[in-house]
Amino acid sequence: MNIPSKLIQDAVTEFSKLPGIGKKTALRLVLHLLKQPEESAEQFGAAIVKMRKEIKYCKNCHNISDAEQCGICTNPARDKSLVCVVENIRDIMAIENTNQFRGTYHVLGGVISPLDGIGPEQLNISSLISRVEKKEVSEIIMAISPTMEGDTTIFYVSKQLAEKPVNITTIARGVAFGGELEYTDELTLARSIASRMPYENYLIRKK
Amino acid sequence: MNIPSKLIQDAVTEFSKLPGIGKKTALRLVLHLLKQPEESAEQFGAAIVKMRKEIKYCKNCHNISDAEQCGICTNPARDKSLVCVVENIRDIMAIENTNQFRGTYHVLGGVISPLDGIGPEQLNISSLISRVEKKEVSEIIMAISPTMEGDTTIFYVSKQLAEKPVNITTIARGVAFGGELEYTDELTLARSIASRMPYENYLIRKK
Numbered sequence: 001m002n003i004p005s006k007l008i009q010d011a012v013t014e015f016s017k018l019p020g021i022g023k024k025t026a027l028r029l030v031l032h033l034l035k036q037p038e039e040s041a042e043q044f045g046a047a048i049v050k051m052r053k054e055i056k057y058c059k060n061c062h063n064i065s066d067a068e069q070c071g072i073c074t075n076p077a078r079d080k081s082l083v084c085v086v087e088n089i090r091d092i093m094a095i096e097n098t099n100q101f102r103g104t105y106h107v108l109g110g111v112i113s114p115l116d117g118i119g120p121e122q123l124n125i126s127s128l129i130s131r132v133e134k135k136e137v138s139e140i141i142m143a144i145s146p147t148m149e150g151d152t153t154i155f156y157v158s159k160q161l162a163e164k165p166v167n168i169t170t171i172a173r174g175v176a177f178g179g180e181l182e183y184t185d186e187l188t189l190a191r192s193i194a195s196r197m198p199y200e201n202y203l204i205r206k207k
Numbered sequence: 208m209n210i211p212s213k214l215i216q217d218a219v220t221e222f223s224k225l226p227g228i229g230k231k232t233a234l235r236l237v238l239h240l241l242k243q244p245e246e247s248a249e250q251f252g253a254a255i256v257k258m259r260k261e262i263k264y265c266k267n268c269h270n271i272s273d274a275e276q277c278g279i280c281t282n283p284a285r286d287k288s289l290v291c292v293v294e295n296i297r298d299i300m301a302i303e304n305t306n307q308f309r310g311t312y313h314v315l316g317g318v319i320s321p322l323d324g325i326g327p328e329q330l331n332i333s334s335l336i337s338r339v340e341k342k343e344v345s346e347i348i349m350a351i352s353p354t355m356e357g358d359t360t361i362f363y364v365s366k367q368l369a370e371k372p373v374n375i376t377t378i379a380r381g382v383a384f385g386g387e388l389e390y391t392d393e394l395t396l397a398r399s400i401a402s403r404m405p406y407e408n409y410l411i412r413k414k
Contacts, residue, residue, distance in 0.1 A: 043221065089211075118303075
């Protein structure tokens, strides 16, 4: 595409670096910003720069936070002995939206993926181990995506914590509520039969 | 969605003001920027603010431009007597990409749409008329979307220019190359039969 202005070209290039945004969408967004009053564009740019510059990560669980510790870690109603280990902060938001979990979190920052150059040392695993070593934690729930990389990560973390006095659990895998057996993939279906549970438990959990 | 940081919340709000970007996509983009080095986010913000602040519009045709007149208006190889009237600069880019048009442009900045509060005075129509009055223009090609608002705009502009020594044409409407008759809407099909053309012309134009 032949863009007649270097300023627009630069802004389009920046937008198209974002995930899922191609050249055409980027141009549409830039032309939209161009139509807005100058203050709107300034506010947009400033919000992003400020966010990136001033954002803090909770020193305890690596969740994003405006203070040194996040609102979940400082909340006295939260059970500090129960830690849910997730890949990223979006997973925290998803779990928080269920309004069911009353423990705390630990953000790994990704999963082990040698192909992408992500090894255990790039993830927040050592800080998880030191949380366990402080003997504050009695159970760790691994809420990691059921992919090969996710399973590798769970395996690695469980190995690291094998000698420590902590229970390691994973979230249940199975056929989703509302999902139809017919359209469920073989692996999930096979696993959900293998890890079947007493009907009474089912009734309790569905409540 | 419960976002645990006001900084992130602000950035998400800004992103979700953009067309076609909802809360979830906005959050994904913000978290992506958060993972980038600080300079990237700064560069992103700066490119947008700079673009909005420093952009100029060609004083002749209202195309975007880094100088007082755009590259098309200042190009001596362009035919100044032929003016293609378009809604916005994206249309210029689309026509330029065909590499077929050697005239100049005039950007209206939209179409007449009373429902959206856009009347003729909000569009660059008076500057088009003064271009015609300078007797530089012999033909005006109306390359406006074939919607009701577009047709209204063409009608209004042609009325304004009725007394002036200028030919007004519109781009051809018809079945697109590669389009199937079966799936063409009735209006287009009916119009393309009404404005049929000699086969010899078809052969020339297809070359």
